[in-house]
Amino acid sequence: MKKNLLVAQSGAPSAAINATLCGVVEQGLADENIEKVYGVKNGIMGLLSEKLIDLTEILAEESTRQLLCQTPSSALGSCHMKLSPWEENVFEYERAISIFRKYNIGYFVYIGGSDSMDTVYKLADYCKAHQIDDIYIMGAPKTVDNDLPETDHSPGFGSAAKYIGATFSEISCDCNVYALPSITLVEIMGKETGWLTASSALARINGDGAPDLIYLCERPFSIDDFIDDVRDKMAEKNAVVVAVSEGLRDASGEYISTALQNQVSGATGQKVLAGVARFLEEILKREIGCKVRSVKLNLMQRCASHIASQNDIVEAQRMGRAAAAFAIAGGSGEMVALRRLSSTPYQTEICFVSLQDVVNRVKHVPDTWINEAGNDITEEMLEYLIPLIQGELPCTYENGIPVHFHLPKK
Amino acid sequence: MKKNLLVAQSGAPSAAINATLCGVVEQGLADENIEKVYGVKNGIMGLLSEKLIDLTEILAEESTRQLLCQTPSSALGSCHMKLSPWEENVFEYERAISIFRKYNIGYFVYIGGSDSMDTVYKLADYCKAHQIDDIYIMGAPKTVDNDLPETDHSPGFGSAAKYIGATFSEISCDCNVYALPSITLVEIMGKETGWLTASSALARINGDGAPDLIYLCERPFSIDDFIDDVRDKMAEKNAVVVAVSEGLRDASGEYISTALQNQVSGATGQKVLAGVARFLEEILKREIGCKVRSVKLNLMQRCASHIASQNDIVEAQRMGRAAAAFAIAGGSGEMVALRRLSSTPYQTEICFVSLQDVVNRVKHVPDTWINEAGNDITEEMLEYLIPLIQGELPCTYENGIPVHFHLPKK
Numbered sequence: 001m002k003k004n005l006l007v008a009q010s011g012a013p014s015a016a017i018n019a020t021l022c023g024v025v026e027q028g029l030a031d032e033n034i035e036k037v038y039g040v041k042n043g044i045m046g047l048l049s050e051k052l053i054d055l056t057e058i059l060a061e062e063s064t065r066q067l068l069c070q071t072p073s074s075a076l077g078s079c080h081m082k083l084s085p086w087e088e089n090v091f092e093y094e095r096a097i098s099i100f101r102k103y104n105i106g107y108f109v110y111i112g113g114s115d116s117m118d119t120v121y122k123l124a125d126y127c128k129a130h131q132i133d134d135i136y137i138m139g140a141p142k143t144v145d146n147d148l149p150e151t152d153h154s155p156g157f158g159s160a161a162k163y164i165g166a167t168f169s170e171i172s173c174d175c176n177v178y179a180l181p182s183i184t185l186v187e188i189m190g191k192e193t194g195w196l197t198a199s200s201a202l203a204r205i206n207g208d209g210a211p212d213l214i215y216l217c218e219r220p221f222s223i224d225d226f227i228d229d230v231r232d233k234m235a236e237k238n239a240v241v242v243a244v245s246e247g248l249r250d251a252s253g254e255y256i257s258t259a260l261q262n263q264v265s266g267a268t269g270q271k272v273l274a275g276v277a278r279f280l281e282e283i284l285k286r287e288i289g290c291k292v293r294s295v296k297l298n299l300m301q302r303c304a305s306h307i308a309s310q311n312d313i314v315e316a317q318r319m320g321r322a323a324a325a326f327a328i329a330g331g332s333g334e335m336v337a338l339r340r341l342s343s344t345p346y347q348t349e350i351c352f353v354s355l356q357d358v359v360n361r362v363k364h365v366p367d368t369w370i371n372e373a374g375n376d377i378t379e380e381m382l383e384y385l386i387p388l389i390q391g392e393l394p395c396t397y398e399n400g401i402p403v404h405f406h407l408p409k410k
Numbered sequence: 411m412k413k414n415l416l417v418a419q420s421g422a423p424s425a426a427i428n429a430t431l432c433g434v435v436e437q438g439l440a441d442e443n444i445e446k447v448y449g450v451k452n453g454i455m456g457l458l459s460e461k462l463i464d465l466t467e468i469l470a471e472e473s474t475r476q477l478l479c480q481t482p483s484s485a486l487g488s489c490h491m492k493l494s495p496w497e498e499n500v501f502e503y504e505r506a507i508s509i510f511r512k513y514n515i516g517y518f519v520y521i522g523g524s525d526s527m528d529t530v531y532k533l534a535d536y537c538k539a540h541q542i543d544d545i546y547i548m549g550a551p552k553t554v555d556n557d558l559p560e561t562d563h564s565p566g567f568g569s570a571a572k573y574i575g576a577t578f579s580e581i582s583c584d585c586n587v588y589a590l591p592s593i594t595l596v597e598i599m600g601k602e603t604g605w606l607t608a609s610s611a612l613a614r615i616n617g618d619g620a621p622d623l624i625y626l627c628e629r630p631f632s633i634d635d636f637i638d639d640v641r642d643k644m645a646e647k648n649a650v651v652v653a654v655s656e657g658l659r660d661a662s663g664e665y666i667s668t669a670l671q672n673q674v675s676g677a678t679g680q681k682v683l684a685g686v687a688r689f690l691e692e693i694l695k696r697e698i699g700c701k702v703r704s705v706k707l708n709l710m711q712r713c714a715s716h717i718a719s720q721n722d723i724v725e726a727q728r729m730g731r732a733a734a735a736f737a738i739a740g741g742s743g744e745m746v747a748l749r750r751l752s753s754t755p756y757q758t759e760i761c762f763v764s765l766q767d768v769v770n771r772v773k774h775v776p777d778t779w780i781n782e783a784g785n786d787i788t789e790e791m792l793e794y795l796i797p798l799i800q801g802e803l804p805c806t807y808e809n810g811i812p813v814h815f816h817l818p819k820k
Contacts, residue, residue, distance in 0.1 A: 013583070013584045013587055042587075042588070042589045045589065046589075071583060072580050072583045072584060073580075073583035073584045073586070073587050074587045077586075077587050077588070077589065078587040078588060079588065079589065080588075162810055162811075165810070165811050166716055166811055166812055167710060167714070169811055169812060169814060170482050170483075170710070170713040170714060170715060170716070170812070170814075171709055171710075171713060173423070173481060173482045173483035173713060173715075173814055174423045174482060174483045174709050174712070174713040175709075176483070176487075177423055177452075177483050177484045177487050177488040178452070178487070178488060178489065178490075179452045179455065179456075179487065179489065184709075202809075202810070202811055203811065205808075205809045205811055206808050206809060206811050206812075206813050206814065207814075207816060208811075208814055208816075295706075295708045295709055295710075296705075296706065296708070297710075298705045298706070299581055299584050299585075299594075299705055300577060300580070300581070300705075300707075300710065302584070303580040303581060303583060303584040304577070304580060305580060305583075306576055306580070306717055307716055307717070309810065386809060386810065389809075389810035389811070390809075390810045391810070392805075392807055392810075395802075397802055398615075398616050399612075399615045399616060399796060399799075399800070400572055400575070400612070400719065400796065400799035400800045400801070400802075401572075401575050401576055401579055401612055401613065401615055401616050401618075401799070402576055402579060402580070402616075403616050404579060404580075404583055404616065404617075404618055406617060406618075
């Protein structure tokens with residue numbers, strides 16, 4: 001008997017999560033054992049409230065799926081929700097299985113980050129423990145932060161890295177026009193890991209000057225060393241551009257933004273509420289006294305599909321297909337991943353990893369990929385990054401603006 | 411006797427100012443009356459300190475000039491400097507003329523915004539008053555703000571508008587993924603005029619939802635009305651995206667960021683130092699209480715050459731050529747400008763306008779192009795904007811990052 005395939009998306013948006021969705025759907029449409037491909041709106045939360053939508057017709061045309069691949073964020077919507085262990089609260093699990101039964105779902109691919117992989121792990125574990133052996137559940141990674149372990153990198157990261165590299169190359173041109181000294185601090189996403197901040201270094205590969213200093217949250221951040229570093233750079237050049245992780249912490253593990261808030265407050269009687277770059281801006285104005293400004297790449301770094309990395313989008317789609325194929329072949333409770341075989345030439349292979357090794361772990365930038373002074377990255381880190389941003393995805397524009405896919409409104 | 415052509419750039423960076431430079435240089439290279447094309451580093455400031463550079467060889471190849479056209483910011487560097495009237499301080503004028511003489515400069519094109527046009531006006535006026543009739547000085551407009559009068563629009567604006575429209579279309583996808591209510595405030599450049607903020611509406615033309623509300627600095631901003639507007643939108647949809655000009659002012663003419671600073675300070679005992687969106691974020695958190703975030707498009711909106719408008723770059727280059735040709739033909743003390751003949755189909759013609767009508771005036775968004783409630787733009791405004799963002803300039807990438815032109819280092 002034919003079964004149906006279900007797919008959902010979760011966690012924060014990225015430029016590649018729809019390409020993975022596209023891959024899952026394509027695999028389902030192509031497989032004669034699959035009757036329909038369903039999507040769920042708003043991830044696992046939507047599943048529990050039965051927000052299923054039949055994608056079989058909606059995504060039947062290749063041109064529609066191409067549009068989907070150039071659409072940022074989650075076309076099916078998303079959620080932030082972690083399931084309680086089934087031993088503590090079985091209701092959500094029973095509810096999920098009953099909906100799977102109602103829609104004849106045999107295979108479920110959940111695309112997302114750490115929490116979503118936790119959901120896949122728990123759902124698969126529940127099925128195993130309850131001898132449910134006709135529902136296969138797979139995870140597909142997605143995170144701009146690149147913090148998922150057991151995969152060389154995660155879809156979404158490459159496109160964000162390309163946006164960040166390109167933007168630093170443009171900001172470098174922007175900041176270098178005046179004969180007067182200036183400092184530009186650019187804050188990049190990453191509360192726990194510095195992968196995105198490290199990718200600012202990609203701006204240098206064609207000869208643009210920025211960034212001059214790079215601070216990742218993997219190393220404890222010292223304000224005194226930072227001021228010295230900036231002073232040293234100012235002695236060399238007029239316009240200094242600095243990349244900082246939003247998650248920078250001091251030696252005691254406290255976020256710099258919190259630590260500095262107290263300090264700034266003490267010194268001037270003012271409390272400033274903003275990101276770490278904004279805080280450091282105040283410090284540098286006080287300590288160095290030249291023109292200082294701060295920039296946050298904010299949402300743009302994760303949703304700038306118009307400058308997506310072709311390698312990233314192609315891999316995302318391929319991983320979606322592989323995850324669906326693996327589930328249909330009887331695989332469950334694992335995450336599709338990438339293993340790098342070589343950087344030059346760039347070669348990867350798809351593999352499947354145990355979710356037990358993925359959940360509740362964070363993949364940090366290796367300490368050896370950060371320079372000794374803790375204010376830059378090494379050549380090895382750059383070699384890792386370069387293949388991930390290669391190729392420009394052709395983007396369809398209409399009326400001068402990129403075209404995006406949207407689910408039909410009913 | 412052959413003469414030399416001089417070109418300089420000034421004011422804040424844009425994605426099109428190098429295309430105008432390219433046009434000026436091309437005209438000089440093609441004209442048999444011109445021996446050499448010189449550039450000046452750092453605008454009028456660099457002229458006074460004799461920072462001239464011979465561009466004749468550097469920009470001889472078309473491929474180099476193409477690279478120049480896709481390079482954001484001012485390749486020759488820039489400055490912020492306004493000349494005193496020559497009646498008050500003749501020294502700078504005499505110095506400029508002596509350098510013109512030394513380098514056999516017959517023609518000077520200065521590319522920039524309001525202050526640069528003021529410089530062109532004063533220099534030309536000085537020449538006229540002193541019977542210097544063999545030096546011809548022309549202005550070429552450049553401003554992302556689009557605030558220069560006497561021209562339909564200024565080069566640089568179209569590319570910034572395209573970036574803003576595209577980015578809002580992507581932010582719209584990003585913000586609409588969760589089932590929970592959220593407000594996203596996006597702050598756009600423009601202290602005096604709302605042209606750039608208005609161009610956020612371009613995101614809607616292909617069906618993306620954002621922005622829901624648009625506030626230009628041409629209308630007095632009422633916080634109470636703003637909160638009501640947002641509340642009304644929240645009743646219709648989950649994710650509300652709002653575009654605000656950095657230069658919003660209250661009815662008394664005070665910047666909202668200043669007015670609110672006192673208010674927030676009074677209410678919570680905290681002073682917040684940031685842009686208007688950041689201030690409004692605090693207000694909405696307090697008044698509405700849902701998830702609120704603020705985003706600043708910052709430097710990116712003026713330097714994102716990788717998504718430049720082809721119409722903008724082509725026009726910028728054409729205007730550079732025309733300004734140089736006009737000077738070589740004996741024109742002086744005017745600014746090259748664009749007159750729109752028709753929006754559909756888009757047709758413009760190049761004209762030359764008196765600088766007396768340009769300097770010390772600001773072109774605001776017409777009041778009739780803002781809706782009655784002051785929270786959106788009209789169809790007429792959109793018709794004005796659409797032609798300016800058409801076409802995608804082919805951008806050369808190497809190693810996954812756009813390639814930029816840089817002056818050779820000596």
